[in-house]
Amino acid sequence: MIVILMGVCGCGKTTIAQLLSDKVGWPIAEADDYHTPENKAKMARGIPLEDQDRLPWLLALHQVIQRWLDEGSSGIITCSSLKKIYREIILNGNVGAEDFAEDKNPSRINGAAFPPQNVKFVYLKGDKETIAQRMQMRTGHFMPPSLVESQFQTLEEPTEDENCIIMDIAEPPDRIVEKIIHSFDNIGTVT
Numbered sequence: 247m248i249v250i251l252m253g254v255c256g257c258g259k260t261t262i263a264q265l266l267s268d269k270v271g272w273p274i275a276e277a278d279d280y281h282t283p284e285n286k287a288k289m290a291r292g293i294p295l296e297d298q299d300r301l302p303w304l305l306a307l308h309q310v311i312q313r314w315l316d317e318g319s320s321g322i323i324t325c326s327s328l329k330k331i332y333r334e335i336i337l338n339g340n341v342g343a344e345d346f347a348e349d350k351n352p353s354r355i356n357g358a359a360f361p362p363q364n365v366k367f368v369y370l371k372g373d374k375e376t377i378a379q380r381m382q383m384r385t386g387h388f389m390p391p392s393l394v395e396s397q398f399q400t401l402e403e404p405t406e407d408e409n410c411i412i413m414d415i416a417e418p419p420d421r422i423v424e425k426i427i428h429s430f431d432n433i434g435t436v437t
Protein backbone atom coordinates (compact mmCIF):
# COMPACT_ATOMS: atom_id res chain seq x y z
CA MET A 247 0.00 0.00 0.00
CA ILE A 248 1.21 3.49 -0.88
CA VAL A 249 -0.40 6.46 0.84
CA ILE A 250 -0.08 9.96 -0.56
CA LEU A 251 -0.93 12.62 2.00
CA MET A 252 -2.18 15.66 0.09
CA GLY A 253 -3.45 19.16 0.78
CA VAL A 254 -2.32 22.76 0.95
CA CYS A 255 0.78 23.87 2.85
CA GLY A 256 0.38 23.57 6.60
CA CYS A 257 -2.51 21.08 6.46
CA GLY A 258 -0.43 18.51 8.40
CA LYS A 259 1.11 16.24 5.77
CA THR A 260 4.48 15.90 7.52
CA THR A 261 2.94 15.57 10.98
CA ILE A 262 0.55 12.82 9.92
CA ALA A 263 3.19 11.05 7.82
CA GLN A 264 5.52 10.76 10.80
CA LEU A 265 2.84 9.41 13.13
CA LEU A 266 1.54 7.02 10.50
CA SER A 267 5.06 5.80 9.76
CA ASP A 268 5.67 5.20 13.48
CA LYS A 269 2.54 3.01 13.57
CA VAL A 270 2.93 1.01 10.38
CA GLY A 271 6.71 1.12 9.88
CA TRP A 272 6.59 2.34 6.28
CA PRO A 273 9.22 4.75 4.89
CA ILE A 274 8.33 8.36 4.15
CA ALA A 275 9.20 10.24 0.98
CA GLU A 276 8.91 13.88 2.02
CA ALA A 277 8.03 15.83 -1.13
CA ASP A 278 9.81 18.94 0.07
CA ASP A 279 13.08 16.98 -0.24
CA TYR A 280 12.42 16.49 -3.96
CA HIS A 281 12.13 20.20 -4.82
CA THR A 282 14.99 21.93 -6.61
CA PRO A 283 16.79 24.61 -4.56
CA GLU A 284 15.30 27.13 -7.04
CA ASN A 285 11.75 26.02 -6.23
CA LYS A 286 12.39 26.26 -2.50
CA ALA A 287 13.99 29.68 -2.85
CA LYS A 288 11.04 30.87 -4.90
CA MET A 289 8.52 29.76 -2.28
CA ALA A 290 10.66 31.19 0.51
CA ARG A 291 10.46 34.56 -1.27
CA GLY A 292 6.66 34.27 -1.16
CA ILE A 293 6.24 33.50 -4.88
CA PRO A 294 3.88 30.62 -5.67
CA LEU A 295 5.17 27.85 -7.89
CA GLU A 296 3.71 27.47 -11.36
CA ASP A 297 2.79 24.32 -13.25
CA GLN A 298 6.15 24.15 -15.01
CA ASP A 299 8.03 24.50 -11.71
CA ARG A 300 6.10 21.59 -10.29
CA LEU A 301 6.37 19.23 -13.27
CA PRO A 302 9.90 17.80 -12.63
CA TRP A 303 9.06 17.54 -8.93
CA LEU A 304 5.88 15.57 -9.65
CA LEU A 305 7.76 13.27 -12.01
CA ALA A 306 10.42 12.61 -9.37
CA LEU A 307 7.69 11.64 -6.92
CA HIS A 308 6.12 9.39 -9.54
CA GLN A 309 9.45 7.57 -9.78
CA VAL A 310 9.42 6.96 -6.04
CA ILE A 311 5.95 5.41 -6.34
CA GLN A 312 6.99 3.35 -9.35
CA ARG A 313 10.03 2.04 -7.47
CA TRP A 314 7.94 1.07 -4.46
CA LEU A 315 5.37 -0.64 -6.72
CA ASP A 316 8.13 -2.54 -8.55
CA GLU A 317 9.62 -3.65 -5.24
CA GLY A 318 6.18 -4.53 -3.88
CA SER A 319 6.89 -2.34 -0.88
CA SER A 320 4.72 0.12 1.01
CA GLY A 321 5.39 3.77 1.66
CA ILE A 322 4.06 7.18 2.55
CA ILE A 323 4.44 10.30 0.41
CA THR A 324 3.75 13.84 1.54
CA CYS A 325 2.81 15.91 -1.50
CA SER A 326 0.40 18.81 -1.78
CA SER A 327 -0.93 17.35 -5.10
CA LEU A 328 -3.09 20.43 -5.47
CA LYS A 329 -4.54 19.90 -8.96
CA LYS A 330 -6.16 16.84 -10.44
CA ILE A 331 -3.60 16.79 -13.25
CA TYR A 332 -0.81 16.79 -10.67
CA ARG A 333 -2.34 13.70 -9.11
CA GLU A 334 -2.52 12.11 -12.57
CA ILE A 335 1.17 12.83 -13.13
CA ILE A 336 2.15 11.43 -9.74
CA LEU A 337 0.29 8.24 -10.57
CA ASN A 338 1.00 7.94 -14.28
CA GLY A 339 4.28 9.76 -14.82
CA ASN A 340 5.05 10.86 -18.36
CA VAL A 341 1.66 9.82 -19.66
CA GLY A 342 0.13 12.36 -17.34
CA ALA A 343 2.83 14.89 -18.17
CA GLU A 344 2.16 14.69 -21.91
CA ASP A 345 -1.48 15.41 -21.29
CA PHE A 346 -0.45 18.19 -18.96
CA ALA A 347 1.58 19.84 -21.71
CA GLU A 348 -1.18 19.48 -24.25
CA ASP A 349 -3.87 20.48 -21.79
CA LYS A 350 -6.00 17.42 -22.55
CA ASN A 351 -8.69 16.06 -20.33
CA PRO A 352 -6.76 14.08 -17.68
CA SER A 353 -9.63 11.68 -17.06
CA ARG A 354 -9.01 10.13 -20.49
CA ILE A 355 -5.42 9.07 -19.86
CA ASN A 356 -4.97 5.54 -21.27
CA GLY A 357 -8.52 4.80 -20.16
CA ALA A 358 -6.79 3.58 -17.00
CA ALA A 359 -8.64 3.07 -13.77
CA PHE A 360 -7.86 6.04 -11.53
CA PRO A 361 -6.27 5.57 -9.10
CA PRO A 362 -4.51 2.20 -8.88
CA GLN A 363 -6.10 0.31 -6.00
CA ASN A 364 -2.90 0.03 -3.96
CA VAL A 365 -2.08 3.75 -4.16
CA LYS A 366 -4.35 5.92 -2.02
CA PHE A 367 -4.61 9.67 -1.76
CA VAL A 368 -5.54 10.98 1.68
CA TYR A 369 -6.72 14.58 1.52
CA LEU A 370 -6.09 16.51 4.73
CA LYS A 371 -8.92 19.00 4.52
CA GLY A 372 -9.14 22.19 6.54
CA ASP A 373 -10.36 25.74 6.29
CA LYS A 374 -8.10 28.63 5.38
CA GLU A 375 -8.30 30.25 8.83
CA THR A 376 -7.20 27.11 10.71
CA ILE A 377 -4.33 26.50 8.31
CA ALA A 378 -3.19 30.13 8.29
CA GLN A 379 -3.15 30.03 12.10
CA ARG A 380 -1.07 26.84 12.17
CA MET A 381 1.34 28.28 9.62
CA GLN A 382 1.79 31.38 11.79
CA MET A 383 2.61 29.19 14.80
CA ARG A 384 5.06 26.98 12.90
CA THR A 385 8.74 27.91 12.97
CA GLY A 386 11.79 26.88 10.97
CA HIS A 387 10.03 26.08 7.68
CA PHE A 388 10.81 27.71 4.33
CA MET A 389 7.14 28.05 3.33
CA PRO A 390 5.79 31.47 4.37
CA PRO A 391 2.19 31.86 5.65
CA SER A 392 1.62 34.41 2.87
CA LEU A 393 1.38 31.54 0.36
CA VAL A 394 -1.70 29.99 1.98
CA GLU A 395 -4.01 32.11 -0.15
CA SER A 396 -2.47 30.99 -3.47
CA GLN A 397 -2.46 27.37 -2.29
CA PHE A 398 -6.22 27.51 -1.80
CA GLN A 399 -6.64 29.22 -5.17
CA THR A 400 -4.71 26.43 -6.88
CA LEU A 401 -6.35 23.60 -4.96
CA GLU A 402 -8.74 21.36 -6.87
CA GLU A 403 -10.29 19.15 -4.25
CA PRO A 404 -10.32 15.46 -5.18
CA THR A 405 -13.49 14.27 -6.83
CA GLU A 406 -15.39 11.06 -6.13
CA ASP A 407 -13.85 9.16 -9.07
CA GLU A 408 -10.44 9.57 -7.43
CA ASN A 409 -11.58 7.40 -4.54
CA CYS A 410 -9.66 9.56 -2.12
CA ILE A 411 -10.05 9.47 1.63
CA ILE A 412 -10.87 12.82 3.21
CA MET A 413 -9.71 13.63 6.74
CA ASP A 414 -10.83 16.62 8.78
CA ILE A 415 -7.73 18.35 10.13
CA ALA A 416 -9.68 19.86 13.01
CA GLU A 417 -9.23 16.44 14.63
CA PRO A 418 -6.08 15.61 16.62
CA PRO A 419 -3.25 13.97 14.65
CA ASP A 420 -3.54 10.64 16.54
CA ARG A 421 -7.19 10.35 15.65
CA ILE A 422 -6.54 11.15 12.00
CA VAL A 423 -3.89 8.42 11.85
CA GLU A 424 -6.23 5.89 13.47
CA LYS A 425 -8.87 6.70 10.85
CA ILE A 426 -6.40 6.37 7.99
CA ILE A 427 -5.30 2.95 9.24
CA HIS A 428 -8.91 1.88 9.69
CA SER A 429 -9.73 3.07 6.18
CA PHE A 430 -7.23 0.67 4.60
CA ASP A 431 -9.97 -1.92 4.98
CA ASN A 432 -12.86 0.46 4.35
CA ILE A 433 -11.75 2.72 1.55
CA GLY A 434 -14.34 5.34 0.76
CA THR A 435 -16.33 4.92 3.98
CA VAL A 436 -14.28 7.07 6.33
CA THR A 437 -14.60 10.85 6.05
Ligand SMILES: Nc1ncnc2c1ncn2[C@@H]1O[C@H](COP(=O)(O)OP(=O)(O)OP(=O)(O)O)[C@@H](O)[C@H]1O
Binds near residue numbers: 380381419
Ligand atom coordinates in the same frame (compact mmCIF):
# COMPACT_ATOMS: atom_id res chain seq x y z
N1 LIG B 1 -4.35 17.71 13.27
C1 LIG B 1 -3.62 18.72 13.76
N2 LIG B 1 -4.04 19.40 14.85
C2 LIG B 1 -3.32 20.43 15.33
N3 LIG B 1 -2.15 20.87 14.81
C3 LIG B 1 -1.67 20.23 13.72
C4 LIG B 1 -2.38 19.12 13.15
N4 LIG B 1 -1.66 18.68 12.08
C5 LIG B 1 -0.58 19.48 12.00
N5 LIG B 1 -0.56 20.40 12.98
C6 LIG B 1 0.44 21.47 13.15
O1 LIG B 1 0.28 22.35 12.05
C7 LIG B 1 1.53 22.78 11.54
C8 LIG B 1 1.66 22.40 10.07
O2 LIG B 1 1.77 20.99 9.98
P1 LIG B 1 2.79 20.30 8.97
O3 LIG B 1 4.10 20.99 8.98
O4 LIG B 1 2.76 18.85 9.26
O5 LIG B 1 2.04 20.61 7.59
P2 LIG B 1 2.48 20.26 6.09
O6 LIG B 1 1.24 20.00 5.32
O7 LIG B 1 3.53 19.21 6.08
O8 LIG B 1 3.12 21.64 5.62
P3 LIG B 1 3.99 21.97 4.30
O9 LIG B 1 3.24 21.54 3.11
O10 LIG B 1 4.12 23.47 4.33
O11 LIG B 1 5.31 21.28 4.45
C9 LIG B 1 2.60 22.15 12.44
O12 LIG B 1 3.02 23.11 13.37
C10 LIG B 1 1.87 20.97 13.10
O13 LIG B 1 2.38 20.71 14.38
Ligand SMILES: O=C(O)[C@H](O)[C@@H](O)[C@H](O)[C@H](O)CO
Binds near residue numbers: 255397
Ligand atom coordinates in the same frame (compact mmCIF):
# COMPACT_ATOMS: atom_id res chain seq x y z
O1 LIG C 1 3.08 24.55 -4.09
C1 LIG C 1 3.03 23.34 -3.91
O2 LIG C 1 2.74 22.50 -4.76
C2 LIG C 1 3.30 22.83 -2.49
O3 LIG C 1 3.04 23.78 -1.59
C3 LIG C 1 4.66 22.34 -2.33
O4 LIG C 1 5.41 22.93 -3.35
C4 LIG C 1 5.41 22.55 -1.05
O5 LIG C 1 6.40 21.58 -1.09
C5 LIG C 1 4.84 22.42 0.29
O6 LIG C 1 3.48 22.27 0.41
C6 LIG C 1 5.38 23.48 1.21
O7 LIG C 1 6.02 22.88 2.21
